[in-house]
């Protein structure tokens with residue numbers, strides 16, 4: 001058996017052990033997941049150089065006429081990180097744009113260019129039939 005095969009078997013055994021542990025200890029698994037999320041959240045917060053102020057957010061929103069940055073006719077519902085935090089984006093005002101929920105969900109963890117290249121679908125306006 002080669003070293004690579006041994007490593008593969010070790011990894012498979014370890015993955016199976018983790019799956020078993022999670023199945024047998026759902027509460028502990030939830031606790032571990034929460035800890036992982038919190039550690040990520042702390043890391044995210046630490047990329048901030050200064051807290052984002054309400055005035056900065058208002059100014060940013062005004063740059064997009066109070067609406068979603070990704071569609072001229074949908075409305076602002078939440079802030080999107082243009083460069084996702086997972087991809088090294090920062091939690092700073094220059095990386096935030098207002099977005100509607102549908103566009104934010106559609107973009108997900110993709111960068112703007114990945115999203116535009118692969119999956120951009122204009123959000124249909126409610127109450128308007130496509131012509």
Ligand SMILES: [Zn+2]
Nearest residue numbers: 068074100103
């Ligand atoms: Zn939108």
